[in-house]
Amino acid sequence: MKNTYKYTLLFSIALLLHCGKSVAQGCVAIRQFSGIGNAVGQGNAIEKGEWNISTNYRYFKSFRHFRGSHEEPDRITNNTEVINWSHGVDFNVSYAFSERVYGILSLPFAYNERSSLYEHGRTERHMTYSSGLADMRIGAGYWLFSGEKARKGNTAIGFGLKLPTGDYNAKSTFYNVGPGGSPEERPVDQSIQLGDGGLGLIIDAQGVWNFPKNFFLYYDGFYMFNPRNTNGTLTNRRPSEAIMSVPDQFAFRTGVFKPIAAVHGLGLSLGGRLEGIPVKDLVGDSDGFRRPGYVVSVDPGLSYMLGNFTTRINIPIALVRNRTRSLADIADSTPENFRHGDAAFADYLVNVSLAWRIIKKDKGVFNSLD
Structure with missing residues (x-):
């Protein structure tokens, strides 16, 4: 029973790391994926030879x-x-290859709608759409400690690839923009494109530490390097922004998790998160159109575990939203014409996760934490 209770706590925290993954925040095209360790978020909750299958749903306006x-x-x-x-x-x-090494595969799908005036001749409001497979991730992680050293907590580092499986030239119908004001098929805005066309390298870290009185500190973060410069998708904007950029992306979260003793399997969490798109990539050129910016949010969550199933809901609420100046804004500015593009952001996100741990029947769990 003692091992099962400790497993429940760590499994819930592991799902917390998964549930809080980054998601597009609006016109700043923060893609709906996270790093490697927390893309599935179960590396510290499954033993060698065990599997975890999970799904996560996200929504924002x-x-x-x-x-x-x-x-x-x-x-x-x-x-x-x-x-x-x-x-x-x-x-x-x-899948856990050993006590310390795990691999992950994440397959994302998206459905987006966008309503605007300026994209449809500035006289009528119309909708554009995109839907389908987004950019998938594959990778592995390694926990730094094992056995007795992992009694009070652990940290993992992960490496992986973001594959350009999502359509980065998705098109929809735009009205009042063709010859004589006719409709025309054009690429949708960057914020609702299903992918970015780049092969990305993801480096991340995640961890959980046991504090007194059954409080747990959790943290995770990642940086995605996207070396490709532009992807060839037209934007119908000014010359310096005529082609879509392929930007880097970053995110970091931390907070505390507390199990509720009165209800076995129930837990609460509260933390903060930072996520965004940099003005300039760390590797490669950064030409073309991007909306750089970042969001700082407070991140409350609730989890419940029943048997080998765990579910979570997180609702990050935006505190700070900042659309920073892009390189094109800076290059095109003059003393008479200062450029600083804008972006639309959400007030909050809704993240809901469900995970199923497929255990090995002949083994206990988390014996090292006794």
Whole structure:
């Protein structure tokens, strides 16, 4: 019973790391995937030869426009705001090759809608759409400690690839933009493209540490290097932004998890998260169009475990939203014409996860934590 209880706690925290993965925040195209260790989030909750299968659903509606960290509420008042609705579902599989080494595969799908005036001749509001497979991830991670050294906590490092499986030239119908004001098929906005066309290298870390009175500290973060410069997809914007950029991406989260003694298997979490798109990539050129920026959120969560199934819900609430100046903004600015593009952000996200641990029947769990 003691081992089972400790397993319940760590499994719930592991799903917390999975459930809090990054998701597009609106016009700043933060893609709906995380790093390697927390893409499935079960590396510290399965033993050698065991599997974990999980799925995660995410939803947001972005509509509040920011230029820098300054909100522009007149966009809503004047009915000129851009609205994105995004639904994403990931299917994830994790396998423990040993006590310390695990592998993951994550297959994401997305459905997006976008409503705007400016993309349809600025006279009528219309919708554009995208749906299908997004960019999948594959990789592995390694826990730094084992046995007695892992009694109070552990940290894992992960490496992997983001594969360009998502359509990065998805098209929809745009109205009042063709010859004589006719409709025309064009690539959808970067924020609702299913992929970015780049082969990305993901480096990440995640960990959990046991504090007194059954509090647990959790943390995870990743950086994705996207060396490809531009992907060839047209934007119908000014010359310096005519082609879509293939940007890097980053995220970091930390917080505390507390099991609720009165209800076995129930746990609460509270933390913070930072995620965004940099102005300039760390490797390679950064030409073309991107909306760089970041979001800082408070991240409350609730989890419940029954047998080998664990479910979680997290609702990150945005505290700071900042659309930073892009390289094209800087290059095109003059003393008479200062450029700083805007972006629409969501107030909150909804993340819901369900995980199933497929155990080895002939083994106990987390004996090293006795």
